Amino acid sequence: MDISLVDSFVIHVKQALLPNLHCSSIHPRDPVRVQAFPEPWELVGVGNYAAVFSHPEFPSFVVKVYAPGRPGFEEETLVYERLGKHPRFSQYFYGDKPFLILKRINGVTLYDCVHQGVIIPEQVILDVDSALEYAKQRGLRPHDVHGRNVMMLDGRGVVVDVSDFLHHGSMGKSWGDLRWAYYNIYRPIIARFALPIPYSILNLVRKLYQLIRR
Template sequence: MAGESSPIDLPQLLDRIEHQLLPQLQIHSPDPCDPVLVKDLPKPWRTLGCGNYAAVLHHPHHPLLAVKVYGPERPGLEQEAEVYRRIGHHPAFSQCFHVGAGYLVLRRLQGTTLYDCLRQGIPIPAQVIDDVDAALAYAMAHGLHGHDVHGRNLMLHRGRGLIVDISDFLNPQPCRAWQDLRWAYRTFYRPLIGHLGLRVPGSVLDGVRRGYRLVRRIRGQVPGP
């Protein structure tokens, strides 16, 4: 196909980012506690997901790479780049190939978030929990912190666990998000509902998330936005 490049053709992707994506892309961040909104995304770029700091985009001619573009006035790009520098190469994490003005080029992680697994009734094997535990231990050994590790930031791929978002791993404040999720998995999900293949509506999951954040706020243990 004309104009098509190899899966990892960084110079070609950077050219597309600087001359096609960024001049047209608009990212709005109306509330720091809610995900950013992507508008005016030029074709053929697509949105993979949105977090509270940035949007993750990709170009179909570069299927192995993703571009994380930070919202206006949203902090954290330099800190996230430092996290990836310390992580280096690890199968449970992405990898940073380039740090640009307001964006990062990352290895694209394939899979289904644990949040979507619950919505779609996809069983979550115990291996995922073990993989995340091992990955967080690796991160801690490199001076990082497992901060804000929750169902939207974790992914299932071919039976293994991946950690998608590590942007807050320089934050030294205590965060029990992962410990609480692991406890809920072992106490409720695995023995009671994991084998049933039930589909949990997104509205229910979002309600649980809001209630959890409220309890954490009351206890003074709220993770980053």
């Protein structure tokens, strides 16, 4: 990767995006709200702790910005350093609290695949299994691997959020649960009929899941 390109992107982030970005995390279990950001930046996605943006002049990168008051920046940089470069993960280029520059994965999250009725092949599940195995071999503890933290790109799975891989905790099961749902609910019912699922139902499932896990 061209280092000067990363530097140039960082300058854009610091001078144009951050001073004009207004985002907040009202509740740690709900997505970050982005109230305003400047053109021509694009909002690629939001998680419960951070918002992710791209810039049309820098198509290889995204910038992940942690919302004020939300932890995870330091852990995520440490995890990426331990993972190194691996095809089943994004890649870390630079970090300066509260933002990280990452490789852009031009895919669709599994969550959005289910919403859009895009079929998720089994290969994606196998890819995530092997990615998490690799992370464990590197001494990490994969956590919080859910439908918005995995993307499908050219029929392959890529894990895009590794922020919780240093943690102990109950969310460690989420990939196991998702895997179970893939084989027992998704493949026999949803994929068979290529059913698109409205966000209202996906959100309800997400809330119910959080409730059961707690």
